[in-house]
Amino acid sequence: MDIHTDIPLKNYTTMRLGGNAKYITEAHTAEDVATIYQNAKAQNLPVFVLGGGSNVIAKDEGFAGIVVRIRIPGFEVVADEPGSTTIRIGAGEQWDSIVKRTVDMNLSGIEAMSAIPGTAGAAPIQNVGAYGQEIADTLVSAEAYDSLTNTFGTLENSDCDFKYRDSIFRSRDKGRYVITSITIKLSKNQPQPPFYEALQKYLDDNGIKIYTQQIIRDAVIAIRTSKLPDPKVNPNTGSFFKNAIVDSWQVDNLKRISPDIPLYDMGDGHYKVPTGWLIERAGFKGQLINGIRVHDKNALVLINESATSYHDLAYARNAIIDKVRDMFGIIIEQEPLEI
Ligand SMILES: Cc1cc2nc3c(=O)[nH]c(=O)nc-3n(C[C@H](O)[C@H](O)[C@H](O)COP(=O)(O)OP(=O)(O)OC[C@H]3O[C@@H](n4cnc5c(N)ncnc54)[C@H](O)[C@@H]3O)c2cc1C
Incomplete structure (x- = not known):
């Protein structure tokens, strides 16, 4: 197992910021993961698990421990039933190549999550989702190394407390488990409407009335390409903020502040407010703050245009959070985790 010393984390994270990792290595098998943790324990070093680095922000001080990049391969059909196929996938597989492969097999359940960067093993961490699907809908279970024991x-899916x-x-077990593979159960049926609003609009606008897995994948890729910057060209982490969830008692006040505020009833006494809309109303869309550009097509996305430090990013982030809080009384939350 190769171990590299003093490696810039900006080379391994799509926001391309941050200091050095003291050590960086790769795990190609589940056993590698256990060995790395045992060695780290013996040397009293912390471990940070990295997939594709598309949802991680590295701080300027770097990481004085071992960063382990998960590279575990695998794609195995474990059950084939009349209406469904169950597949076990190595945590290091690229998420989008898995989506493509399952779409090629005419399976549905993750086709709307096409073109999300990163690895399969990271998908359960924040319950990745897009265009009306999330991994919680199809995940059967995750096999994991428990670094505590x-x-x-x-x-099992129900153990993961997906929200x-x-x-x-x-949240509760942050940093405890290293996912080594995931098992998902996909349907053999074609995708069924109603689709997520923006996806349905794209289908209607393009006169599409037949909904195969491939058609939905192509539509999602087209929508994403038009409004999300490619991290290889414009460093970013996708949505930098989560959408805001507010309580029903806040709704009247929000409508008083902005009668046209979009509010989506979640049916459980909470409403979802698109954070991109709040940021746009706060006047940040398209703005450049300390080298960080608020994307002009989607204000949820922050692009590292010329920032040289985490400090620059934190300044821009805090300016946005503070103004949204002052205008709407809503405290918006950063999506990517930090190392
Ligand atoms: C352009 C762009 C678009 C995006 N669009 C979406 C979207 O539509 N929906 C969405 O939900 N996300 C989106 N994201 C965010 C990101 O792609 C996902 O969160 C993805 O799952 C992260 O995968 P990763 O392998 O890069 O994880 P990393 O960024 O490397 O890690 C993310 C977190 O997961 C942990 N982790 C990673 N692998 C493992 C493992 N095997 N076991 C345990 N912990 C692990 C890390 O420690 C870290 O805390 C987007 C990002 C970009 C850059």
């Missing part, structure tokens, strides 16, 4: 085990962009992996 130094054992391997299986977490909107959240799970035990980024």
